[in-house]
Amino acid sequence: MFFSKMTLDREAAISGRFRDLVTGPYQVHEVIWDLFADHPDRKRDFLYRAELTGRDPVVYLLSARKPVYEGNVWNILSKPFHPVLQKDDLLNFRIRVNPVVTKTEPDPDRKRIRHRHDVIMDAKRRLNEANSSFSMSDLVQQESVRWLRQRSEKGGFSLYEDRVIAGGYRKMQFSQGRKKNTISISVVDCDGVLRVTDPDLFLQMICNGLGPAKGFGCGLMMVKRAAL
């Protein structure tokens, strides 16, 4: 595997040229696909996380192959990524997720019986129906941590829940290239500390990503050792 950091070339940043190229999440998705497009039938074998709104745009990439880029807008640094992890290793992590649950509900009017529910909106609706008051930031925190916790065992880790911070809940809406359909996903950024419980499962999870919307910059868990 390779872990890469894409930063914007100074000149491109100043001229704002990159804004023409990456006007929305779908364009970002395309820009990143291009790095790995050696032939048209490739399946996605990379994860990424893009921070493009601020002054210093940056994209993190985890990929099976080394990204190839010949343009002059981005600078890409790549490193081989072969974490040596043991049970009980402590790691700081950061991940952007699309916290949804898939519910199976028989719906006679529709063909689909499996629906994806945004867990935060779900919880909000329940609380609203129950007429109870709540703070949105607490809700994002609770539901995101719950969502992560549910995936922790299979992912080979356990969370230090009082050290996890979830925030920046927002909806991303964009149209899919030339096709007309609109895609809408909500994302949350989580930061925290975890303990590796099963190194093999954990590495698998890191390489495959966590949760849905991986094609749109979710699910890449970045980790570093929590030093003493």
Added chain:
Amino acid sequence: MSEFIQIHMLASYPPSNLNRDDLGRPKTATVGGTQRIRVSSQSLKRSWRTSEAFSDALKGAIGIRTRDMGVKIKKALVEGRLLSDILEGKESGVTRERIKDEKKAHEWAVKISSHFGKIEGGKEKDSDKKSEKTDEKSNKNPLSHKQMVHYSPEEIAGIDDLLGRISGGEKVSDDDCIRLRSDHKAVDIALFGRMLADNAAYNTEAAVQVSHAITVHDTPVEDDYFTAVDDLNQLDDTAGAGHIGEAEFGAGLFYTYICINRDLLKENLQGDNELSNRAIEALIRAASMVSPSGKQNSFASRSYASYLLVEKGTEQPRSLAAAFFKPVSGKDIYGDAVKNLEGLRDRMDNAYGTSFKQSSRSMNVIDGTGSLTDIISFVLES
């Protein structure tokens, strides 16, 4: 000579508290050539000012910050209700004559509120109805101030009084409007000051100066997940040690310096010594017990200061931030930070012949010495 109260504070905040930049990363500062996390003084002051600890202690003596005074004045005139009720969002009945002529009410609202700051202005007839319909809070309302204005309780009462006279049909002159700037006793304005760009006469010089809080240790905030890859690719020697150091977890131990000019504060409060003391006490309590921006994630964000050093005297005040030019490192960041801070204080006393140490009290929660009650009674005794 003015008397100064200086507060040196060490507080460890979890990262959820931090004051973030537009990318959601903690704000930073370079101190002594190394990167530190920073919490801006505005963020600190705001969190103290808006804390329950502060507002409960100073009930009735805190002003209101709003851009919509003009809108509320008009509403008060048209509905014949008290301005103070409208500001507090109270449902209240008609208490005085209503001004039926909306245009008249609008003119009064412009006249009175412009004394406190520039208002948006704009077309009254066409846009007025529309924008008032959209929402009072709409920034585009021609009656809104261009900038936030801080009103003292006395000023609000004064405006209310004036509105009563207007609706009673009394003649009200420009002079009456100017006289609205009564000598107020709003504690928050007295402490943190007020600047109305367009009307210097209404300004109040802040009696309190607050430094940005900076970490005493080196904190690489830059997303170093990329740099960390090299670490991950090797076996970690310390694996399984199972301990998260307090200083490690991004968090940080922050130094904050606060300087209160007691004489100026008293002057700002029209010589009210009792209120001035209450203000100082409330400030010390809020500063040591309220973390910045606790609202974002009310979870992990509450922490009390671990160390407090309070000095009072008439000597020229000085910050002790220099104690941390060299970042504290090693295992006992807290202990070393306290040592460095007190060491610098002593060396400064020696070098300058000052005597800050003699007139100071400290509280060290980790060592279990001193208490906030002691500190407050020390500060308040004359």
